């Protein structure tokens with residue numbers, strides 16, 4: 001089936017088996033392997049991407065049904081570019097170990113701030129619980145979200 | 161290497177918090193995990209796994225599956241069984257087989273591989289394969305009909321018999337006696353178990369997340385009957401391992417066979433539920449633990465007997481009595497370990513394999529004894545602390561257990577604990593404070609490294625080491641920078657590839673000690689060459705100096721009198737290009753053949769509990785606050801404090817993450833994690849990551865880590881002990897002890913759940 005996907009601002013026309021998930025389309029067809037497969041059944045959050053700015057589990061959605069622009073981890077900062085404040089905060093806080101859940105955590109964290117669900121430490125713990133981290137970087141993930149939030153708000157104001 | 165390598169000179173990055181050098185790659189999605197590596201035109205594999213736990217395969221109906229358009233091949237014992245031999249267990253013993261025969265040893269065993277043009281096609285065809293079994297009644301666990309028990313003979317692990325524990329237990333003033341159990345648990349790294357194989361001109365490349373690329377290389381070569389030199393394993397990044405990626409598993413050779421048969425690269429991403437049965441896991445254990453003591457709290461006997469569940473053919477066991485026998489001064493010690501065989505997949509290493517299950521009963525029993533005697537649990541440990549290994553009279557290379565307790569207690573606020581169970585509360589919540597000791601042996605292995613220094617002052621380190629999230633890339637950069645007088649940013653590190661100089665297994669808290677010594681040795685030889693050239697040349701500022709006194713720091717080669725030469729000039733004297741050194745480090749106590757062993761894919765490891773000069777362990781103290789809801793009995797953990805004395809810390813930033821991760825693993829192991837098994841069919845029930853509960857963000861609140869500075873000249877020249885395992889050790893007991901303190905209920909079977917407290 002012919003599928004049109006807009007990913008990180010770029011349009012792609014793909015001929016896909018209708019069963020292909022957005023996750024597999026990104027990884028196996030577009031070479032965007034920053035989005036990770038941790039369960040393929042909507043349980044771990046490793047495959048989180050943004051569709052139209054909202055967090056979505058890309059293993060849980062068929063590529064053919066995607067409605068909106070997709071942002072993956074590769075779309076946040078180009079090679080050599082300054083990092084997104086959330087990426088920088090994860091790096092500085094050491095909010096990961098193996099890094100496998102990290103792309104999903106970062107996209108989820110950006111959405112968490114934008115949704116207004118990062119108002120308190122408790123709220124971040126709850127609203128980041130859909131992204132599992134087996135290395136258990138959780139306290140540092142919460143710290144990173146708190147650190148990035150004001151910087152994201154400044155950036156948002158500047159671009160207004 | 162100089163006996164005492166100079167480290168932590170002024171300006172050295174050793175021991176200072178350093179952001180991961182591979183961190184940017186990880187936060188931008190550019191770090192390539194093995195299944196991310198681009199391969200041209202791959203075919204996709206889907207595993208067929210058994211739906212019974214014991215029996216034989218009578219036949220396969222493959223017609224319908226083969227008819228699916230795009231299917232390339234189906235491997236079964238009938239079509240491909242002779243093309244590979246089973247892998248060797250990391251522990252050396254026997255294990256279950258897969259496609260080699262019609263035999264089914266356990267639920268979820270690999271019985272076939274479907275290969276197709278796409279993942280979707282392979283999956284569909286796999287579901288269309290019909291398998292006809294000859295079923296036999298399986299044994300699921302301890303106590304199941306047909307489960308076979310045997311005494312574990314001393315081999316890799318020893319039993320201890322000091323004095324006469326049985327006689328002392330029969331006549332002692334005070335005894336505690338309890339039966340304990342820990343459940344089946346699965347590593348569940350977030351990265352799935354993947355394998356990609358490609359052949360080119362008779363040479364095989366394997367991309368697979370691995371804790372031991374040389375081990376996987378040697379194993380697969382042996383399985384396929386080819387030269388290890390013709391196999392390359394690439395594993396630049398690993399999405400969590402925790403022991404699950406240490407040994408070779410059956411899948412790899414079958415994917416290699418599949419790739420050879422279809423003459424195309426083949427890519428496997430096993431499903432999450434398959435991950436429960438195609439690799440190892442933490443075995444279920446039982447314990448009988450008895451202590452005897454005087455009324456003033458001195459231990460007079462320790463008797464610890466363990467039972468470990470394993471598969472039918474395997475004698476895998478972890479025998480954590482090696483640690484429990486060494487924890488406290490005690491004149492009468494008896495340990496014994498039994499193996500129980502059932503129709504299960506073979507277990508294996510999982511974070512602190514021996515100590516997580518075995519320290520649980522000991523540390524709970526110590527708490528029980530303290531309560532019985534009316535002695536504070538920390539004081540009871542102080543009374544029985546020792547600098548001498550009670551099993552053999554050797555001294556510990558260093559042991560700062562009580563410093564850990566004292567610093568941890570202070571931070572935790574232990575002094576506000578009212579020792580009476582159920583005496584503390586906060587609103588509707590009962591509050592419990594508990595503690596436990598932690599310990600883990602300090603291990604080190606033989607390893608090689610190649611270091612090259614370019615005239616522009618950049619260094620490159622090549623070592624087939626593994627960064628499984630531990631921060632090994634950064635540790636190598638820090639070590640090389642420290643030794644060469646550079647900044648970590650000036651060091652490029654290449655790892656995770658068996659075409660690099662061999663490094664041992666990243667497991668057993670050995671890797672940091674192992675790789676830092678190899679890197680330091682190579683850097684030391686490099687420095688010597690530069691220094692010799694600088695002092696023997698007739699011109700140059702260092703001519704005539706004693707080369708042994710020159711140091712590399714801040715990009716210069718400097719003599720004690722202050723004369724110096726820029727590193728760039730000193731290197732240029734030797735070569736216009738890069739100066740390169742390859743060095744092998746064989747730690748004290750290992751045989752000269754250690755490197756040969758490593759090249760063949762076996763880890764040559766010196767173990768802290770087996771040394772003949774000292775006994776080498778790291779120690780720690782765990783503190784946990786639990787809250788138990790007075791009506792619903794919901795259990796929460798608002799706070800954990802861990803204090804650890806584990807030699808010199810190379811990078812406190814990543815070390816903190818590692819300790820913290822270990823402690824949270826302990827929380828999971830104590831309160832959440834259990835793989836449930838259907839007792840009739842011996843099949844796992846909750847084989848997915850939503851019903852197998854690992855801690856999520858909302859389960860975890862304050863976790864504080866205290867690193868106690870420790871100098872240890874005997875453990876190894878750099879004084880580095882490992883830290884990957886000790887963070888989890890003792891947490892399960894600290895939580896059980898806190899639950900007792902909150903509720904007065906002593907729960908001896910993990911995980912502790914609401915229903916245990918009703």
Ligand code: FES
Pocket residue numbers: 036037038039040041042043044045046047048057058059060
């Ligand atoms: S891979 Fe999508 S939620 Fe786990």
Ligand code: FES
Pocket residue numbers: 095096097098099100101102132133134135136137350399400629
């Ligand atoms: S960093 Fe390893 S799973 Fe989160």
